[in-house]
Amino acid sequence: NAGVTQTPKFQVLKTGQSMTLQCAQDMNHNSMYWYRQDPGMGLRLIYYSASEGTTDKGEVPNGYNVSRLNKREFSLRLESAAPSQTSVYFCASSDMKNEKLFFGSGTQLSVL
Amino acid sequence: GESVGLHLPTLSVQEGDNSIINCAYSNSASDYFIWYKQESGKGPQFIIDIRSNMDKRQGQRVTVLLNKTVKHLSLQIAATQPGDSAVYFCAENAGGTSYGKLTFGQGTILTVHP
Numbered sequence: 001n002a003g004v005t006q007t008p009k010f011q012v013l014k015t016g017q018s019m020t021l022q023c024a025q026d027m028n029h030n031s032m033y034w035y036r037q038d039p040g041m042g043l044r045l046i047y048y049s050a051s052e053g054t055t056d057k058g059e060v061p062n063g064y065n066v067s068r069l070n071k072r073e074f075s076l077r078l079e080s081a082a083p084s085q086t087s088v089y090f091c092a093s094s095d096m097k098n099e100k101l102f103f104g105s106g107t108q109l110s111v112l
Numbered sequence: 113g114e115s116v117g118l119h120l121p122t123l124s125v126q127e128g129d130n131s132i133i134n135c136a137y138s139n140s141a142s143d144y145f146i147w148y149k150q151e152s153g154k155g156p157q158f159i160i161d162i163r164s165n166m167d168k169r170q171g172q173r174v175t176v177l178l179n180k181t182v183k184h185l186s187l188q189i190a191a192t193q194p195g196d197s198a199v200y201f202c203a204e205n206a207g208g209t210s211y212g213k214l215t216f217g218q219g220t221i222l223t224v225h226p
Contacts, residue, residue: 040219041219042201042203043216045213090156099144099214101158101214103156103157105154106153
């Protein structure tokens with residue numbers, strides 16, 4: 001009963017490097033989301049995908065791109081990492097008929 | 113209580129006491145509210161939710177109260193246990209085209225002392 005799985009759990013990048021955060025859910029949910037969480041703050045939405053084949057910007061999309069590869073998978077890409085992108089990243093999914101989000105365990109990213 | 117833009121509040125209680133965590137929301141159009149629990153190093157975990165057509169909902173040891181007049185949400189935890197120690201977030205969803213896009217508060221740190 002995996003739920004939402006994120007990889008990697010930890011990552012250190014140098015400024016300017018690129019990387020992709022992977023997310024997969026096995027609950028047959030239509031909607032998937034990427035959030036970032038900074039110390040002492042709540043979660044802020046980066047991008048979301050309401051259904052397979054669609055993606056939309058959230059509150060803080062600058063510096064990120066996403067791909068909804070199929071119904072199960074939603075990836076987040078940093079093309080040129082910056083220190084301001086040091087954060088914990090959470091992927092989540094939800095059923096279209098239920099706003100309740102199920103979260104993965106997070107990716108802790110440090111950009112030096 | 114928590115509110116977007118303020119310092120992270122804290123609440124310390126003794127094991128067995130009841131806990132009340134408060135949350136103020138700003139969007140009068142919000143029609144769905146959720147409480148999440150986040151333990152250190154983990155993702156947020158769903159606790160309980162409530163829709164705007166209700167003012168109270170109960171779960172196992174938890175109760176959520178919604179006061180739309182003053183835009184206030186609270187989470188009550190009965191007989192608090194050390195395992196309840198975590199950061200608690202409220203979140204709101206304005207519904208409509210913003211389906212599934214939750215706006216989170218900054219969180220409240222709950223510490224339960226044995």
